[in-house]
Amino acid sequence: MNGNDRPVVMVTGGAGYIGSHAVLALADAGWRVVVLDNLITGFRWAVDPRAAFVEGAIEDMALVGRIIADHGVGAILHFAGSVVVPESVADPLKYYRNNTAATRSLLESAVAGGVRHFIFSSTAATYGIPESIPIREDAPKAPINPYGASKLMTERMLADVAAAHPMNYGALRYFNVAGADPGGRSGQSTTGATHLIKVAAEAVTGQRDHVAVFGTDYATPDGTGVRDYIHVSDLADAHVHALEALIAAPTESFTLNCGYGRGYSVLEVLDAVDRATNHPIERRMLPRRPGDPDALVADNAAILARLPWRPKRDDLDVIVADALRWQRHLADLATA
Template sequence: MLDGKVMVTGGAGYIGSHAVLALLDAGYQVVVLDNLVTGFDWAVDPRAALVVSDVADDAKVRTAIRDHGVKAIMHFAGSVVVPESVTDPLKYYRNNTAASRSLVESAVAEGVPHFIFSSTAATYGTPDRVPIREDDPKQPINPYGTSKLMTEIMLRDVAAAHPINYCALRYFNVAGADPQGRSGQSTVGATHLIKIAVEAATGKRPAVGVYGTDFATRDGTGVRDYIHVADLAAAHVSALELLVQQPDESHTFNCGYGRGFSVLEVLDAVDRVTNMTIERRLEGRRAGDPAELVADNGAILAALPWRPERDDLEVIVKDALAWERILAERGR
């Protein structure tokens, strides 16, 4: 077990809040650092401490590291909307790359030995083959992917020069919610397909846009590898344990299930779970969207004892739907 606390940046957001739950449930002590621009203070489990700060505020971050005895950082804070990154690239290089540089510098200055980074399959761009392996070419086709890849490169170089090791986890499409109903995706105007679909199923949206029907896929719509957020959070805990056990080693892993579903297949699954038909609105492609992203997850399965427990599209949809109903009950 780690000799100190884990700082979770962006721990009031979607994936970060689930990582907080997984860490707490595993017996870790946690301090959340979040500026609450897109996160919610009510999403932070009361067992964790909350520091309201931007990750680029060096003074506040370093004070929090010292005051809380932080020995590992899980870095989720950042901007995540691919189309927005195309229209506002500087926002993504500021929030994702420059801010991450500040955070890593603070970690090195304060002697934090372990760092886990929330990366993305967008670092691959349009892949040469599917499923994608970690050593395949990294050719991002949008600023979001580039901003994350730049941080990966920075971590590689920093780990070679300083006593810190890291694990970069490249997420494929994250969906679902905590099976116990403690957290879920709560962002207004979210762009994730399953979130949008369950909002449509509960009356928050009139329809679901299908962006692109002419991709070279089995039904013409984009194919993605969907991973349950609870499984992803568990992978972070397992990755942290590996870093502690092997302090001289760093790692990069894909986080996915190794199989993909098209947009229409996902919407069909939502129809089955809800016993209703969600209206689909066919639209043109969005900038920066590749046709197919599916993980080869052999590396993470070989390196970690982690195994997916909710690898079922309908289970992911059911948990997302249950959380949407909780939000409705709370008037959110």
């Protein structure tokens, strides 16, 4: 399939962290892309210039309908939404509006516009506290916060829409996304980050004076929580492969974990940061946060069997190095 035979892809949230990397991966592979983003948390500069850009909301059905018609959109990669777990607990209605209700409107626009393929940015938070590790896709879904619940509702909507209309979908459940584009074109740029590697990178560049370690009494080798970290560029590549799979088998849909199948503890991650800088950052041991599982590690057998995707940056030191390089770039911009 050459570039002209491929459908135009609309990327919602394409000015955000993961979305901007997906746009890069699509454009690098020759896809034609249009980005829709309201720029509330995204950045206009993060959108690759090879993509068309429209500022607006996914729930604006008239606007989405025009984009689909004007650009000939045949596939949607949907990243737009709210993603901060503690905020979802404090403001659940925001999450059900931005993640669930807005996606319902987007799906209605997609069906009306004849969009045939839909990839959804889902999350391991749909599993809640897992019964066993590593976590398979058929594990019980019991989210413990509104963020996970809002994403799980969207997965159910997608299944129902695909059963009723000529659309197939891929729901990709991310584990812990980290790192930055190896070419320095994009990275995690939002303020008030809660992800460990981003927080540690901010400590390295002087934006924080310490890193909090929440809980040292977990049932893990060193007592701190274990997570499966996936490089954002590998994750972006997985979306391109997933899109190709949907087009190749237009009556088939799938739900796949996106992780490496290997977990690292909080202390192991901070050790990697210290190795990269030769300057240890201060660690403050604090009590557990409510609802944090001991470990979240993907069983990634299904994605490796279903797609030709193979990780290229499956190395904690590489993930940390790319994140630090991007954070230093941001710090240089702030002081320029």
